Amino acid sequence: MAVLDTLDTLAPIREKVLAGERLDFDDGVALMETDDLLALGDLADLARRQRIAASVAGQAGDARREDRGAEGAARVGDEVYFVQNINLYQTNVCRVKCKFCAFAKTRKQEDAFTLTDDEFVEDAVAQHALHGFTEIHTVNGENPHVDLEYYAGLLRKLKEALPDVHLKFYTASEIHHMSRLEGCSHEEVLRTLRDAGLDSMPGGGAEIFADRVRALIAPGKEHPDEWFDVHDTAHKLGITTQCTMLYGHVETYEERVDHLLRLREQQDSTGGFLSFIPLAFHPENTVFERRGFRFTTGADDLKVIAVSRLLLDNVPHVKAYWIMMGLPLAQVALHFGADDVQGTVVREKIFQAAGASAGTEQKVAELVRFVRDAGRIPVQRDSLYNEIRRW
Ligand code: SF4
Structure with missing residues (x-):
């Protein structure tokens, strides 16, 4: 039951992250207060991938990615x-x-x-x-x-x-x-x-x-x-x-x-x-x-x-x-x-x-x-x- 409660606390924030919505002050405090460290890490890793993918897509790096082929492109975000x-x-x-x-x-x-x-x-x-x-x-x-x-x-x-x-x-x-x-x-x-x-x-x-x-x-x-x-x-x-x-x-x-x-x-x-x-x-x-x-x-x-x-x-x-x-x-x-x-x-x-x-x-x-x-x-x-x- 305790696990379910913890997951519920982060669920609305996960939805916002998935939708690319900006987190606010209350979200930040809820994240700081959570004891579900693994779920928090998973969410942050998702945000990192979104952030890096967005910045790579917006740069001339697109051409370099094509040069590295499909495998390289698939691993963008792992740098x-x-x-x-x-x-x-x-x-x-x-x-x-x-x-x-x-x-x-x-x-x-x-x-x-x-x-x-x-x-x-x-x-x-x-x-x-x-x-x-x-x-x-x-x-x-x-x-x-x-x-x-x-x-x-x-x-x-x-x-x-x-x-x-x-x-x-x-x-x-x-x-x-x-x-x-x-x-x-x-x-x-x-x-x-x-x-x-x-x-x-x-x-x-x-x-x-x-x-x-x-x-x-x-x-x-x-x-x-x-x-x-x-x-x-x-x-x-x-x-x-x-x-x-x-x-x-x-x-x-x-x-x-x-x-x-x-x-x-x-x-x-x-x-x-x-x-x-x-x-x-x-x-x-x-x-x-x-x-x-x-x-x-x-x-x-x-x-x-x-x-x-x-x-x-x-x-x-x-x-x-x-x-x-x-x-x-x-x-x-x-x-x-x-x-x-x-x-x-x-x-x-x-x-x-x-x-x-x-x-x-x-x-x-x-x-x-x-x-x-x-x-x-x-x-x-x-x-x-x-x-x-x-x-
Ligand atoms: S050197 Fe140390 S004491 Fe001086 S401003 Fe930086 S942190 Fe403060």
Whole structure:
């Protein structure tokens, strides 16, 4: 009887998904509240296939699909993307002191660092010779001791040294911080950085948008309106971005759904989000660890992936960030709506500082095996989801 009740709860939502109807706030909360994890995963997988099939049908990829023949066409929707990338950091000095953060330092702390542009570029070039990545992903603390030229100067030197590498740099929070430091608008900062070599932006700094949660976990951070204004401006300037949600701390299901729907609304307006990355909260080395907070459960991680895929019907890709989830759970997430595992991720520091235990270097061959073992098609992509190689 309990099983029948659970199925009844999801049945109206399944009907909406099958009909291609948009889900609303109440649907989102019902999905978050369900204990029928397998039914939820099945529904999200259906939404993923619908989403990918729609985007493939709308692109010039139709011709490529015909080239691959009937078998290839039948498997459209089974692709899992990854990128060869490296995470590098300019500075971990930060003025904000978010309570969930194990990365930030004050300038006087022993392990604080603020690299010069020469130090950063030299390291990046050496790492590129070793790993041949196509993307550098860089996020930093909000360092009050540097200026906009610190960032723009680095981008110029890096672009000159590695012209073919995509530079995915700086969260919306960092861009807002730079605008405050420099006394100029978000648009002026973004134009300066874009002209210096910025190619796209990561999605960090979103945390949870609800004022109640932000006041508890990140009281020094900018208001969500500023985060949205940066992304809105970037999209209008032709800079694509990612979006995120940090979950598994003090937020409610309703606040998660509200967060996702605000992202969907922004995407309706500007369409510049390429992917959504759910970030599970890791409490180690934060004040939350001392208060007894523990890692999110696998069931909750899968639930967030699935509900995100279902609610964010206009965001092309949902990532299962393996460095955070670990490879085994990320593999399961590929059946809960995710279609991207991020990348080879050489030198990840932020989740490592907060207790993530997955290895920090994942070779292409291992990722290919990992995707294939999940019954899916590995596709190496560039940062804008152009296909580089398919297995
Ligand atoms: S999350 Fe970002 S802004 Fe917050 S303390 Fe850490 S580095 Fe600073």
